[in-house]
Amino acid sequence: MSALLQSSNFIVESLGKFVETAGFTAFFAEGGYKYLIMIAVACFLLWLAIKKQFEPLLLLPIAFGMLLTNLPGAEMFHSDLFAGGKVHWLELYQKGGLIDYLYLGVKLGIYPCLIFVGVGSMTDFGPxxxxxxxxxxxxxxxxxxxxxxxxxxxxxxxxxxxxxIGIIGGADGPTSIFLTAKLAPELLGPIAIAAYSYMALVPVIQPPIMKALTTEKERKIRMSxxxxxxxxxKIIFPVVITIIISLLLPSAAPLVGCLMLGNLMKECGVVDRLSKTVQNELMNIVVIFLGISVGATATAESFLNFQTLFILALGIIAFSCGSAGGVLLAKLMNLFVPEGKKINPLIGSAGVSAVPMAARVSQTVGQQYDKSNFLLMHAMGPNVAxxxxxxxxxxxxxxxLG
Amino acid sequence: MLLTALVGFLIVFAVLVLLIFVMKAMGWVFTREHKAKVAASAQTAHAHDHAISDQELAAAIITALKLYKSDLHDRESETLTINRITRAYSPWNSKIHGLTQLPERK
Structure with a gap:
């Protein structure tokens, strides 16, 4: 009889422990609703990536990283290991998991630079x-x-x-992540999500700005x-740009240097294998690591606050101002050039660096007014600039600021 | 802060304007070289025009035509000799009868 009582006590204790450690119980604890909201946000982003195909290559791993980090009890990511803007190596060695180690690539600025090597090897600076x-x-x-x-x-x-926050206006995901990891790592999640979401929304955000700032006659300008x-x-270009920019601004050397290294690999024509690797395998691997670890930084504590809302609002303002700035300068330049050399102001908006989406938008809007006007190659110039x-x-x- | 933003933007502008001058200089050098090359090759081509006699030119055209026609004829005959053959069904060449059937689950 006593043996039966003992075993029933053991079962009850074990079940109690199981319930205590289960993540579900955390939902009913104080502030537990925040995890539910974050899981819903992650699922929404997954839906955007899969169903709407908004930058799916990056949004999908980001959203899944966000989902993993907000599963209470799973403890997939330990933000305390990177508290105070530095890596606590000893603690990382003791309790760090996969995502903590992957996050080192973001924290040390490795992934954005590797992505820039891939971007460079896919970019044609010819225009x-x-x-x-x-x-x-x-x-x-x-x-x-x-x-x-x-x-x-x-x-x-x-x-x-x-x-x-301002760098979101550059419409360049790797650059935003690189700078934020150095300046304000606590904002990495919201800034990465804002940057990539707005990049995916280029075809929605830019056309109204472009149309509002130009006349129909300007939109029909044909460029020589x-x-x-x-x-x-093409071979000399990356070398010259790297030397000039790195000497003028040493802090820009990692990004510009990596971008130009990738481009040199593509243009020189003697390292085809390397060029193909950085364009495909390396780029894909880094995108997976970057996406998961950036998504993992979007914890309920760091994401669910007014700051995030402000960042999302400021991000769209930054993006719109950038697009408008390019269009307005193109109009200004037209005041000083002769008739045959006028610039179609629609290519100005491609100056934000969402490559090649912004250039495609210039082409699409231009063709709405003149079907035989091809602006794509002209827009690629400001786009890569x-x-x-x-x-x-x-x-x-x-x-x-650094 | 206003000053930081203004100075920052002006530096971006200045750096990119400097790059414009560098690229313009590079473009000027390369377009000049390219023009010189084109002019030189045009002159050589002109000289070659005179060097080739009319008879040689006619011979070259005739040879090319001959090669082209003979090549065309060979391909044509190749195409004509290929006929589509349809085989009637026979249990002797049937795969169904040659392979072990999977047991049927009842």
Whole structure:
């Protein structure tokens, strides 16, 4: 009889322990509803990635990382190991898990640079070399970064946070992650999600701005054919840009250097195997690691607050200002050039660096008014100039605030 | 902060304007070289035009035509000799009868 009582006690105790350790009980504890909200947000992002195909290659791992980190009890990611903006190596060695180790790539700025090698090897700088004036449009589009920097400061964010929020206006995911990991790592989750969401929404955000700032006559401007760029020029370009920018702004060297290394691999034509690897295998592996670890930083505590709402609102302002800046500068440039050399202002909005989506939007909007007007190659110039411009802007912010 | 933003933006602009000048200079050098090459090759081609006699030209055209026609004829005959053959069904060449059937679950 006593043996039966003992075993029934053991069963009750074991069940009690099981219920205590189960994640479900955390939902009913104080503040447990936050986990449910975050799981719902993660599922919504998964839906956007799978059903709506909004940047699925990155949004899917980000959303799943977010889901993993918000499962109470699972303890997939330990934000305390990276508290105070530094890595606590001893604790990491003792209790770090897979996602903690993967996050090191973000924290140490490794993943954004590796992604830039891949981006460089997929980018053709030919249109920019053929028409260097595109650099001006790429520079003008960076106004969104600095305007939002001021806007964030007015809302009470610290200077470092302002820099990280402003960089969303560059519409460049890796650059945003690189800068935020250095300046304000606690904002990494919301900023990465804002940056990639707005990049996916380029075809929705940009056309109304482009149409509002241009006349129908301007939208129909045909641009002259770009000159042919020789292979030697394409090989020299990445080397020259790396030397000049790295000497002027050493803090921009990691991003610009990696971008140009990838491009040199593609253009030189003697390392095809390496070029294909960075375009495919390396890029895909890094995207998986980056997505999961960035998503994992979006914990309920860091995500569910007014700051996140402000970041999302400021992000869209940054993006819109950048698009408008490029269009307005193109219009200004048209005042000083002769009739045959006018620029179609629609290509100005491509100065934000969402490659090649922003250039495609310029082409699509242009063709709505003149079916035989092909703006894609002309828009690729400011588009790739925007990539260089946002990397330079990140370097400047890092030099000022880092 | 306003000053930081303004200076930051101006530096971005200045760096990219500097790159424009560098790229323009590079473009000027390369387009000049390219033009010189094109002019040189045009001159060589012109000289070659005179070097080839009319008889040689006619011989080259005739040879090319001959090769083209003979090649065409060979391919044509190849195509014509291939006929589609349809085989009637026979239990001797049937795969169904040659392979072990899976046991049926009842």
């Amino acid at each position: 920019l070399i053929a028409n260097p004036k595109s650099f001006l449009l790429g520079a003008a589009a960076q106004i969104g970064i600095f305007a939002t920097f001021l806007g964030a400061y007015a809302l009470g964010f610290s200077p470092n946070e302002c820099g990280s 054919q770009l000159r042919q760029v020789s292979k030697t020029e 925007g990539v260089v411009g946002s990397a330079v802007a990140a370097g400047i912010l890092l030099a000022f």
